Amino acid sequence: MKIALIAHDRMKEEIVNLSMAYEGILSEHELYATGTTGLRIMEATSLTLTRFLSGPLGGDQQIGAMIARNEMDLIIFLRDPLTAQPHEPDIIALLRLCDVHKIPFATNLGTAEVLLKALERGELSWREIVHKE
Numbered sequence: 805m806k807i808a809l810i811a812h813d814r815m816k817e818e819i820v821n822l823s824m825a826y827e828g829i830l831s832e833h834e835l836y837a838t839g840t841t842g843l844r845i846m847e848a849t850s851l852t853l854t855r856f857l858s859g860p861l862g863g864d865q866q867i868g869a870m871i872a873r874n875e876m877d878l879i880i881f882l883r884d885p886l887t888a889q890p891h892e893p894d895i896i897a898l899l900r901l902c903d904v905h906k907i908p909f910a911t912n913l914g915t916a917e918v919l920l921k922a923l924e925r926g927e928l929s930w931r932e933i934v935h936k937e
């Protein structure tokens with residue numbers, strides 16, 4: 805499965821802690837991230853991620869392009885609900901594409917954990933069927 809990990813600055817610590825807690829599950833998958841998030845996760849874990857540009861420079865849109873091509877299976881995007889982002893349109897576009905393509909998308913830690921546990925139990929394997937279509 806291809807999984808994208810993204811977090812706004814005030815949520816970086818949360819995504820690093822999440823990645824450490826679920827490193828075993830995550831290591832079995834192909835991981836992607838926006839620039840700074842990916843760097844922070846790689847510094848704290850032994851996970852390897854493909855890093856795109858930083859979010860404000862287009863990283864969300866690069867991940868969006870993978871979704872549009874049906875190349876991404878799960879997004880964990882810990883958004884900062886209390887800080888305005890200069891690239892808000894890119895973030896909304898990413899959410900919208902996930903809805904268009906029915907891609908599981910977690911925007912907070914509670915949902916992220918539910919999705920990672922579902923991933924571990926194989927409950928997202930329907931994505932493999934979608935790939936074959």
Ligand SMILES: O=C(CO)COP(=O)(O)O
Pocket residue numbers: 810811812813837838839840841842857858859860863864891895
């Ligand atoms: O801004 C982001 C997502 O919208 C995240 O980008 P970084 O991971 O580069 O901080």
